[in-house]
Amino acid sequence: xxxxxVFSEVVTGLRRxxxxxLAVVITVAISMGFLGTGLxxxxxxxxxxxxxxxxxxxxxxxxxAFDKGAGCAGGQVTDEQKAKIEQTLTSHPEVQSVFYxxxxxxxxxxxxxxxxxxxxxxxxxQLQEAYRVQLGNPEEFEGVVSAVAGLPGVHxxxxxxxxxxxxxxxxxxxxxxxxxxxxxMVVAAVLLIANTIRLAAFSRRRETGIMRLVGASNFxxxxxxxxxxAIAGVTGAVLAAAGVVLVKxxxxxxxxxxxxxxVAWVDWNDTLEIVPWxxxxxxxxxxxxxxxxxxxxxxx
Amino acid sequence: xxxxxxxxxxxxRFDNVTKLYPNQALPALQDLTVEIEKGEFVFLVGPSGSGKxxxxxxxxxxxxxxxxxxxxxxxxxxxxxxxxxxxxRRRIGTVFQDFRLLPNKTLFENxxxxxxxxxxSRRQINRDVPAVLELVGxxxxxxxxxxxxxxxxxxxxxxxxxxxxxxxxxxxxxPTGNLDPATSVGIMKLLDRINRTGTTVVMATHDQSIVxxxxxxxxxxxxxxxxxxxxxxxxxxxx
Ligand SMILES: Nc1ncnc2c1ncn2[C@@H]1O[C@H](COP(=O)(O)OP(=O)(O)OP(=O)(O)O)[C@@H](O)[C@H]1O
Ligand SMILES: [Mg+2]
Numbered sequence: 001x002x003x004x005x006v007f008s009e010v011v012t013g014l015r016r017x018x019x020x021x022l023a024v025v026i027t028v029a030i031s032m033g034f035l036g037t038g039l040x041x042x043x044x045x046x047x048x049x050x051x052x053x054x055x056x057x058x059x060x061x062x063x064x065a066f067d068k069g070a071g072c073a074g075g076q077v078t079d080e081q082k083a084k085i086e087q088t089l090t091s092h093p094e095v096q097s098v099f100y101x102x103x104x105x106x107x108x109x110x111x112x113x114x115x116x117x118x119x120x121x122x123x124x125x126q127l128q129e130a131y132r133v134q135l136g137n138p139e140e141f142e143g144v145v146s147a148v149a150g151l152p153g154v155h156x157x158x159x160x161x162x163x164x165x166x167x168x169x170x171x172x173x174x175x176x177x178x179x180x181x182x183x184x185m186v187v188a189a190v191l192l193i194a195n196t197i198r199l200a201a202f203s204r205r206r207e208t209g210i211m212r213l214v215g216a217s218n219f220x221x222x223x224x225x226x227x228x229x230a231i232a233g234v235t236g237a238v239l240a241a242a243g244v245v246l247v248k249x250x251x252x253x254x255x256x257x258x259x260x261x262x263v264a265w266v267d268w269n270d271t272l273e274i275v276p277w278x279x280x281x282x283x284x285x286x287x288x289x290x291x292x293x294x295x296x297x298x299x300x
Numbered sequence: 301x302x303x304x305x306x307x308x309x310x311x312x313r314f315d316n317v318t319k320l321y322p323n324q325a326l327p328a329l330q331d332l333t334v335e336i337e338k339g340e341f342v343f344l345v346g347p348s349g350s351g352k353x354x355x356x357x358x359x360x361x362x363x364x365x366x367x368x369x370x371x372x373x374x375x376x377x378x379x380x381x382x383x384x385x386x387x388x389r390r391r392i393g394t395v396f397q398d399f400r401l402l403p404n405k406t407l408f409e410n411x412x413x414x415x416x417x418x419x420x421s422r423r424q425i426n427r428d429v430p431a432v433l434e435l436v437g438x439x440x441x442x443x444x445x446x447x448x449x450x451x452x453x454x455x456x457x458x459x460x461x462x463x464x465x466x467x468x469x470x471x472x473x474x475p476t477g478n479l480d481p482a483t484s485v486g487i488m489k490l491l492d493r494i495n496r497t498g499t500t501v502v503m504a505t506h507d508q509s510i511v512x513x514x515x516x517x518x519x520x521x522x523x524x525x526x527x528x529x530x531x532x533x534x535x536x537x538x539x
Contacts (some may be wrong), residue, residue: 005416
C-alpha cells in the first residue's frame with residue numbers, strides 16, 4: 001500500500017507538472033551534457049599525455065666549432081665537458097636514460113628527415129653533438145633542465161614538452177569553459193527545480209496538510225516530491241550520457257580521428273566511464289535541490 | 301469551580317503558557333494554566349479571536365509557545381524533537397469546520413489515506429476503515445466522492461478519518477460551524493459516543509445550544525486569558 005501510494009503520487013505529480021518537469025529534464029540534460037564534455041576533455045588530455053609523454057625527451061645540444069654564447073666560449077665541446085654533462089644527467093634522480101648522439105648521427109637523422117636539397121648543403125660539423133634524455137616523470141623536466149643548462153659546453157637545452165604546452169593549454173581552457181558552463185547550468189537547474197517543487201508543493205498542499213495532521217513522517221511526505229525530481233534528474237542525465245556517446249561515436253571517431261590520425265583519441269572505456277558520473281550527478285543535483293526546497297515549503 | 305486534579309498525570313497540561321504570534325501586539329494566549337484529564341469532554345468557548353484555535357494548534361505542536369510549558373500524553377512538547385512530532389500527531393485526531401476532505405478520493409479512500417500515509421498494512425486498512433465507517437453511520441456509502449455527500453456526512457467522514465487510528469485525543473475546531481442545528485446534534489452524538497470509548501475530546505465552539513445541552517466541562521477564554529473553567533458548564537453566564 002505504501003509503495004503503491006508513493007508510486008501513484010509520483011506518476012500523477014509528473015503528469016500534473018508536465019511542462020515544468022520537461023523544463024527540469026532539459027536543464028539537467030544541458031548541465032550534465034557540459035559536465036560530460038568537461039570530463040571527456042579531461043580524458044582526452046590524459047590520453048594525449050600518456051601518448052606523448054612516452055615519446056618526449058629533453059635534448060641537450062652541445063657546442064660545435066661555430067657556436068657562440070655563454071656556454072660555448074671554449075669553442076667545440078671538450079671530452080671533459082661531455083663527461084661532466086653526462087655525469088650530471090645520469091646522476092639526476094628524475095633521469096631514466098641518456099643517449100649520446102654524435103655529429104655524424106645527427107647528420108644521419110637530418111638526412112632522413114629532410115630528403116631534399118637542404119641536406120646536401122649541410123655538413124656534419126655544422127650540426128651539434130647532443131644527449132637525448134628520457135625522464136622517469138615527464139612532469140619533472142624543470143630540475144633536469146636547470147641542472148645542465150649552465151654547464152660549460154652546453155649550447156642549448158630543448159624540452160620537447162614545451163612544444164606541446166600550447167596544445168594542452170587549449171584543452172585546459174576548454175575544460176575550464178566546460179566547467180564554467182556546467183556551474184551556470186547547474187545553478188539554473190537548481191533554481192528551476194526549486195520553483196517546480198514550490199509549485200508542486202502548493203498544488204498538493206491539501207494532501208500534505210492532511211498527511212502532517214494525521215502524523216505522516218516528513219520523509220514520507222517529501223518522498224514523492226524527491227522521487228519526482230530524481231526521475232527528472234535521471235532522465236536528463238540519460239539524455240546527457242547519450243549526447244556524450246554520440247559525440248564519441250560521430251564526432252571523435254567519425255570525423256576528428258579520420259582527419260587527425262597522428263593524435264591519440266579517448267577510447268570507449270574512458271567515454272563509458274563518464275556515464276555513471278553523469279547519472280549520479282544528475283540524481284544528486286535534483287534530489288538535493290528538491291530536498292533543500294522542501295525543507296522550506298513542507299515544514300512540520 | 302474546577303475540581304483539584306492530580307498534578308502531572310493530566311493528558312494535556314498547560315503551565316503558564318503564553319503565545320505571541322510574530323508581529324502581533326497582543327498575545328493570542330496569555331499565562332494560561334489548564335489541565336485536561338484522560339477521558340474528559342471539554343468545550344473551549346470564547347469570542348472570536350480569544351485563542352481557541354491557537355490552543356488546539358499548540359497541542360498539536362503546529363505552533364510553539366512563546367513561554368510556558370505544554371505536556372501532551374506524557375511528552376514535554378518543548379523537548380519533543382521535530383522528527384518525533386508525527387508520532388505525537390498519530391495519537392491525536394483532528395476535525396475542522398471545513399472538513400478538509402480530498403475531493404478526488406472516495407469516502408473510503410479519504411479515511412484509508414490517514415492509515416496509508418502512516419504506513420499501515422492493507423490488511424489493517426481493510427479491517428479498520430469499514431469498522432469506523434460503521435461507527436460514524438456511513439456504511440454503504442464507501443464509494444461516494446465528498447461532493448456527493450451532505451455537509452453532515454462529510455463531517456462524519458472527517459471524524460472517521462480522525463478516529464480511525466483510535467487516537468487518545470480528538471481535537472475539534474468548530475466541527476458544527478457549517479452545519480444546521482439538527483445535523484449538529486447528530487455530530488455531537490457521534491463525538492459523545494467517541495468520548496465514551498475513552499477518547500478525550502476537546503472541542504472549540506461558538507454553538508451555545510450544544511454547550512448548554514451537553515453539560516460538559518467548559519473552558520472559557522477571553523483575549524487569550526482563562527476566564528472560566530467549569531465542570532458541567534453552560535455556554536455563558538450573561539446572555
Ligand atoms: N498565524 C497567526 N499569525 C498571527 N496572528 C494570529 C495567527 N493565528 C491567530 N492569530 C491571532 O491570534 C488571536 C487568536 O486567534 P485564534 O485563531 O486562536 O482565535 P479563535 O478563538 O480560534 O477565534 P475564532 O473563534 O474566530 O476561530 C487572534 O487575535 C488572531 O488574529
Ligand atoms: Mg478558531
